[in-house]
Amino acid sequence: MLAGQMNMNANVLKQAQSYCEEHKYRLTQPRLQVLKIIGTSTKPLGAYDILEELGKVIANPKPPTVYRAIEFWQQHGFIHRIESLNAYVACEAGHQHKGSQFMICDDCGAVIETHLCELPKPLKDSTAKNTFTPSRWNLEIHGVCAACDSY
């Protein structure tokens, strides 16, 4: 595992801890362990993958346990759902944002998150033209990553 990923993950956990303290949310075992599992994975994990991993650290967990933790972290911006994969990844941005952008390698399954604070102009124009008020968005770009492309 790369040092960068180790650090990032440690950061996510630290941030989560501070966040919970600050907002008086409980950093319970299910929440902590689920975030750890998602945060240490190099690839998006399905809920039942998470459930399986979770079974190694807490006794006999059931789907709602996982889904509740997922919902919690998602609401607070620490993880994202990759809709086209029914899977979850840790947020790489380090703060809440209205929009998510992912590049998803169809070869190796890796996901790269990129950050944008606003909708790009052509899209903003489009919402304006339709008098549509955006609240959040999600962009999933499928393709082939650099590593896989070189084979």
Added chain:
Amino acid sequence: MLAGQMNMNANVLKQAQSYCEEHKYRLTQPRLQVLKIIGTSTKPLGAYDILEELGKVIANPKPPTVYRAIEFWQQHGFIHRIESLNAYVACEAGHQHKGSQFMICDDCGAVIETHLCELPKPLKDSTAKNTFTPSRWNLEIHGVCAACDSY
């Protein structure tokens, strides 16, 4: 129902018919009826909604019947899947395209499709920076549409 929608729908069916003739695909009852159902709906429909509607025009259809028709029209660019809703809508663009953009009203459920031939520059830059080769993408913008916003 608005005239514009009626026309669009008739167009979709005509286009589909020509397309099938041209490419020697069979415009079978399940395919035709499923496209009609999706094309005449003003909102995205789940597969089991479609199944229910389909049951009114063909005898006792089963899920694979619907999913096969969905897959067919999706592959050929006539319908799109709204990932965040597990639902399907007719394509409004009238031709195949690599990317889809939707505005989804969280109030009334309406979906507006907008067309872009290319990824907007900030995103293209992002893929370039990561040496990522995009093949297709999907953007889903949630928010409130003009009609709902005025209430």
Added chain:
DNA sequence: CCTAAAATATTATCCTATAACAGTTTCGAA
């Protein structure tokens, strides 16, 4: 300590989607 709120545990079930295989339709070549 006690209690109300927050969170979890447990059971059951719903919704979405597909695998596997048998049967049918279609069209072109012999």
Added chain:
DNA sequence: TTCGAAACTGTTATAGGATAATATTTTAGG
């Protein structure tokens, strides 16, 4: 004109993803 391969549908069963409902536990604060 029929026969055989390919395309397509029918049917059964089940996999995979998510949540409703209710009981129980944990926790912070009065």
